[in-house]
Structure formats: structure tokens, C-alpha cells
Amino acid sequence: EVELLESGGGLVQPGGYVRLSCGGSGITSDSNAMSWVRQAPGKGLEWVSAISGSGISTWCADAVKGRFSISRDHSKNTVHLQMTSLRAEDTAVYYCARLSGPYSNSSTRYFDSWGQGTLVTVSS
Amino acid sequence: DIQMTQSPSSLSASVGDRITITCRASQSISTSLNWYQQISGRAPRLLISAASNLQSGVPSRFSGGGSGTDFTLTISSLQPEDFATYYCQQSHSPPPTFGQGTKVEIK
Numbered sequence: 001e002v003e004l005l006e007s008g009g010g011l012v013q014p015g016g017y018v019r020l021s022c023g024g025s026g027i028t029s030d031s032n033a034m035s036w037v038r039q040a041p042g043k044g045l046e047w048v049s050a051i052s053g054s055g056i057s058t059w060c061a062d063a064v065k066g067r068f069s070i071s072r073d074h075s076k077n078t079v080h081l082q083m084t085s086l087r088a089e090d091t092a093v094y095y096c097a098r099l100s101g102p103y104s105n106s107s108t109r110y111f112d113s114w115g116q117g118t119l120v121t122v123s124s
Numbered sequence: 125d126i127q128m129t130q131s132p133s134s135l136s137a138s139v140g141d142r143i144t145i146t147c148r149a150s151q152s153i154s155t156s157l158n159w160y161q162q163i164s165g166r167a168p169r170l171l172i173s174a175a176s177n178l179q180s181g182v183p184s185r186f187s188g189g190g191s192g193t194d195f196t197l198t199i200s201s202l203q204p205e206d207f208a209t210y211y212c213q214q215s216h217s218p219p220p221t222f223g224q225g226t227k228v229e230i231k
């Protein structure tokens with residue numbers, strides 16, 4: 001069974017930064033891209049960012065482009081989301097999610113395993 | 125980006141009822157449509173991929189169908205553990221986008 005565990009959330013001031021981490025058994029494979037999906041309080045799901053199995057290619061939603069960056073550490077089986085210039089509208093639960101295969105493939109661009117989520121609150 | 129629209133936004137039903145949720149894409153996505161279940165306070169769970177492929181461990185009372193722009197998720201006999209919010213997601217073109225969700229409540 002795939003397990004994913006996020007950490008790093010908390011209260012951050014507007015304009016601040018935070019680094020989220022995701023670890024677990026689901027990150028060991030080079031075949032699966034990894035992603036972050038967020039959910040604002042009482043709202044729906046929004047894809048944020050993805051990274052290829054190799055860690056070479058990354059993708060970000062327009063809403064966070066230039067502010068968020070995703071990375072992957074194969075030696076530690078972790079994926080990180082570096083979030084900078086945070087805004088109130090970035091307040092959300094951030095889920096680490098594994099794609100079923102490569103992000104570039106439409107037949108695998110869906111999320112087969114999810115972590116429990118970590119809450120990021122942007123407020124002064 | 126491809127827009128996904130679900131209907132209804134919420135519905136009330138009883139245990140044993142058959143329910144259908146609809147998801148419509150703003151352009152044709154073939155069968156690149158996936159369904160998730162989210163119980164309140166928990167992470168989403170993948171139910172169905174590629175419009176109709178039931179994931180391992182998902183009860184057979186769940187089924188999905190459709191192609192092109194119109195898709196359905198059907199629960200043939202609603203059980204107490206099925207009361208949750210359901211999301212569709214298209215994987216046809218990046219970025220992946222979700223519907224707004226359909227909340228299934230107890231009548």
C-alpha cells in the first residue's frame with residue numbers, strides 16, 4: 001500500500017514563505033510523477049504543481065507560477081513545495097498526490113494515492 | 125484550461141437509492157475522466173479512472189460512463205459510507221482540472 005505523509009504547514013504571514021515536504025513509500029518509483037493539490041477551506045480541489053519521476057521536469061499552475069517551486073530528492077524519497085510571496089488566497093490544505101505515471105501522458109495524468117494533507121494558513 | 129462542470133452541486137438521498145452525478149467538460153476529452161470521493165475531513169480517494177475503470181477495492185455499486193464531453197458517476201444502491209463529496213477530473217490536457225464537486229447528503 002502506498003503511503004504519503006506531508007509536513008511543514010502552519011501559520012505564515014502574507015508575503016512570507018514556507019516549505020512543504022512529502023515523504024513515504026509512494027515516492028520511491030521513478031515511473032510516477034508527483035504532484036501537489038490544494039483545497040481552500042470549504043472549496044474544491046485545485047492542482048498546484050507536478051514534477052516528473054526523474055525530477056528533471058516541473059509544471060506549475062498559473063496561479064502560483066513564479067512563486068511556488070517543486071523539487072524532488074530521490075536519496076531521501078521526498079518531494080518538496082517551496083512557497084514564496086504567499087497571499088491570503090493561498091490558504092488551503094495542501095495534499096501530496098502521486099500520479100499514476102508520467103505527467104506528460106494523458107492516460108496517467110490522474111492521482112492514484114494521496115497524503116492526509118497539511119494546512120497552510122496565510123494571515124497576519 | 126478545460127473547464128469541468130458537475131451537476132447537481134448537492135443532492136439528498138436515502139440509503140438504498142440509486143444516484144447519478146453528471147460531469148461535463150468544456151471540450152472533448154475522449155475518456156480521460158476520473159472520479160474521486162472525499163469524505164469530510166479526509167483526503168480524496170480515486171474511485172474510477174478513464175471514465176469507467178473501477179479501481180481495486182472500490183465496491184461494484186460504483187460505475188462510471190461517458191465519453192467526449194459528458195460523463196456520469198452512478199451509485200446503484202447508496203450505502204451509509206457513500207455520503208461524501210465527489211469530484212471529477214480531466215486528464216486529457218494539462219493542467220489537470222477538477223469539477224466543483226457534488227455533495228451527497230443523507231435525506
